[in-house]
Amino acid sequence: MLSPCETSSGIYKRRSPDSFALRRHRALLVLGVAQLTSALVFYVPVSALFLVSRGLSYQEIFLLEGVLSAVVLLAEVPAGHLADRAGRRGTLTAGFAVAAGAEVLFAVGGGLPAYLASFALSGLSIALLSGVDSAYVYESLGDGADRHATTAFGRLAALDLVGGTVSAVVGPLLAASWGIAAPAYAAAGAACAALAIVLLLPAERSSPPRPESAASSVLTAAGIVFRSPVLLYAAVASGGAFAVFNAVHTLDQPLFQGAGVPQASFGVVVGAGMLAAAAADTVVGRLERRIGRRALLFAATAIGSAGFVLLAVPLPAVAIAGFGAVVLGMNLRGPVLSAVANRLLPDSRRATALSLMSSMGSVVGIGANLGLGALAERDPASASLAAAGVLAVVALLGLRYVGREESGR
16 A cells, blocks of 8 residues: 555655645535535525515515624524534534525515525524634644644635636526526525535534533633734624625626726626635635735735725726725635634634624624715715725734734744
């Protein structure tokens, strides 16, 4: 039998200590395939039209989004505590099961009550997965967790982006060929397939849970987060700044129109940006090893800030380049922030603390969305420049709070 470092040609080779591939980690490979499958939400490009066809008004559609956000905020921290007590694998499986139920109800439902239930279930599934998937990934890496964390998070994020891109292209085609409900039924099938895949996840290595109440567990996790400037920064930078980054998917449309970008090409531009970001996520670990975690986090956030400035320029090529820069920066920084946060959290509190940090970031993000929305109502270009300013501050704060001990070098 050949040794792990020996080939059939007799040439003795050693892998780089920093080499990483999802296929060599069964847990991460299974989770990656499940995430890719669950990202095939084909109805997203036509969701409003589909819901109107099922009897909803646009006011009711916005109400559904509010219900989803409220359920996420209410359930996220309890879900993290559940994962720390009952295990990551079981909580992940429950999250995928609830997501499948939500998608099936979305496809077959009719009327406001059914869709309120569907969106509430979607919010619960997001809460069950938020922080838990990150903890499972980090802990599955074993002794090489910090060395490979950014790469692992980047590869998984790239799979999500690929799934989103496929959905954006295929969804409208399904609607045109088979009717407006076809994308919803296809998404329900994909969600059920993702649940079947996630059942193959191996159990994580775990220690016996502490005999303590949920309140005590959450308070202890909160103490860990609030005593660490780095974790507080990561909470705000991940959730709050993400809301600012994500505003690009609203601001791009009026700004593209103002710049003279043909409306028929909007989908192509968005798809190309997502694919470019996916490609960047596959090499984010190499970038981190080359320039360091701290510098990469600063660069990704600064690229996003510059992108919002370019997006406000009323020239087609410049606005498109700005959109691409924002999407690139947004997706490069996610894996880095996940690695920063996971490194500083103890295994027994990781999921609870990550969920708590996500909730804190969501609250900041709600405020950011309200502010940007008010600005965009008057002038989308001003909102884009405001987003650029916020991200510039976040980038500089990263240099201050993400110290050299968290740089990964």
